[in-house]
Amino acid sequence: MVCSRLLHALCCCFCRITDSVPGDELKQSKVPRHPRHSTNHPQKVTFPTMESMEWFNIILRQLWPNSQHYVNHLCKTTIEPVLRSALEEYRLTSFSFDEVDLGQIPPRLNGIKVYDEPSLREIVVDVDFEYFGDSKIKASVSELSFGIDEIKISGRLRVVLKPLIGHYPLVGGVHVLFLESPHVSYNLTGSANVFDLPGLRSIIRRALEEQIEQLMVMPNRLPIQIANDIDVAEFNCPIPAGVVRLHIVEAENLTQKDFSILNKGKSDPYCIMRIGLQNFRTEIFKNTTNPKWDACKEYVCSSDVRFGNEIHFEVYDHDRMTDDDFLLMTSLSFQEIWKNEIDTWLPLTETDSGRLHIKATWYDLSDSADSLQTQLEEMSAIQLPTKKPLHSAVLVVWVDSVRNLNDHPGTYVRLSVDDLEQATKVSERANDPLFRQGFVFLVRNPWTQKLVVEVVEQKHSRPRGKVEVDLNTILNEPKLEVRGKEFALEGDWGGTATLRLNITLRILKKTVAEDADCVAAESE
Structure with a gap:
């Protein structure tokens, strides 16, 4: 039963990869690519250093027809809103999936490697993934219909099973990511020469390709929760190593x-x-x-x-x-x-x-403020005056929810530390919007910097409530963290409105060579 739950989770994430993010060529970087990074794909890719997975391919082939309903639901409820928002930036409105047909050819896993490291309390698995299938997608945007077929995806896929728990189903969840941008190609079709319109083909391609990177290319990863009783914040946004x-x-x-x-x-x-x-x-x-x-x-x-x-x-x-x-x-x-x-x-x-x-x-x-002064002194000694400043700490912020808004517009939360800015997805009209997203910042000096969190009304792109947290106050907290704290909003949505956050600070600390030897000895 445990295996079936894990196989189901893996199958679901493979379906999500296959049908959510087509593109007609390898993602073009803003920097040059060496000629070896070719977009031509062989008909069959083998990796002799990996162990065979033919047994799993047989299981996947039998499960594939049963995934149709799940993938349709996934496209409509999860992927469609994200792509609609992305395309609206290019003045393309009303994006929708009209039909998603998985076809008869499932993905293949050509090899697997499991890393043996019991001390990590997680299982790390790499698989060589390829999909040269016959799925077909019909979609529309701005009253124009188009199709996507001949989808091909290949790359090194990492599956991290964590946390390991002491009861059924033994694994709390799965994190899935590509170690590098996968090779992606597809064919676009459109009625009435829809893609002859200037720039439309490249706009749609760019929006689709950006989504796969934001979804699950390292450092981004796709979390799939299996057990219901695990810490959601820790699972979706774990403290870095x-x-x-x-x-x-x-x-x-x-x-x-x-x-x-x-x-x-x-x-x-x-x-x-x-x-x-x-x-x-x-x-x-x-x-x-x-x-x-x-x-x-x-x-x-x-x-x-x-x-x-x-x-x-x-x-x-x-x-x-x-x-x-x-x-x-x-x-x-x-x-x-x-x-x-x-x-x-x-x-x-x-x-x-x-x-x-x-x-x-x-x-x-480190979760101790005692090492901060040492790190600041080390930074000062190696700081290069003409380069970007170095950092002494890592800040992890979990945005859980906002409560008791005075009205019900679409909202999102924007976080900033000096000139570094990140934002949650938009929550549609709700009096108590739930976000549940985590963010990581590198911090130069927690003694002098602050975290600014704003609740922004989407329609007018203006903040309606704000919370400011001096990071030096977190240095005084046990283990340098506050969890589940309700912060009162200041501004238009002040009064009873609150913002629920987890804030964790960690100080950089160079590992002593003797400690590293001890860790290596213990792992043996």
Whole structure:
């Protein structure tokens, strides 16, 4: 019975991937893509390092016809409102799914790898997923009808079973995500040459592709709750495991790409760092083959990040008139960084010249304010004056609900820490809107910064109630957190209206080498 619940959850999430997010090509990044990132898909992809999953494919094939009703319900109640909101930004209104036909061909799982780490209290599974099916979707937007067929999706899919509980069904829920943007292609069809309208095809494609990234490409993940008695906030927005501080120091002996009468052979190099959906790009150094970028970037990491995840580095030569030239590629695994401090020249691939100098440090997250001063002093010592500031803490905010509004407009909650801003989804007309969304911020100095939370009326995009929380007050709380606290709203919706929040602060703390050795010994 337990297995059937888990299989049902996995099947449901596969259905959601397959029918909610079509696109007719690999997502185009704002930064260059190396030629190896091709959008052409083989008819059959095999991964010999993974264990076979033919037994599960047989189960999935038999379950597939029974998923039709669930997928139709999912599209109408969950995916349709999100896409409707996204397309309204492009002045395309009234989006709706008219028909969703799953077809006869189910997804395939070509391999599986389960990571053996009992100390994590979760089970991490990677599967190589592909869907080259015959499903068909009919939809309409702004009184124009169109169809989607020949959908193809493939990529490395991660399934995290957590939390592990001591009673039926033994697993509280499942988190599902792609480790990198999956390869996606599809065919758009439309009556009366609907896609001949200028820009309409690209607008619809862009809106659809953005949804899969926001839904479940790392660091985003899709939570599927199985047990009813688990902590919803902790399951949907767990406290991160740590922060990695990456320092792209320099490169040397790069290939000379630019030649002219005045320029005897140099390049204008810059470096791109990729982690899942996140990209970071350094500045461009002119006329050199030995750039010194000294650029830092910090990433908040989940507990499963060290399994099978890599940080990719690519160096390009900037050209104003033509496409930028590829110079070198290399990577660093999170397993190497975890509980370690790295200062190394990375080996390169696909190039005969050049190397890249990288520093990386893993920081655990402490629930004690005692480590804050040490972290601030360390930041000050390594701070690069011309770069973005580093951070000393992580702030996790769970927006649960708003109660006792004076009227019933569509509302959403907007959160900000200085110039960093995030927002919940819109809750339609309700006197007590329920949001239940979590957000993570990197914080420079909790002693001086504040969290601002605003309840915004969607129609006029203006805040009607506000709560301000000085983060130094959280430093005085036990374990640096407040849970389930009702904050009184200030503003138009003041009086009896309240906002229910969980606020958790965690301080970055460098792991001592001896502690890392102890952890490794315990895991053995």
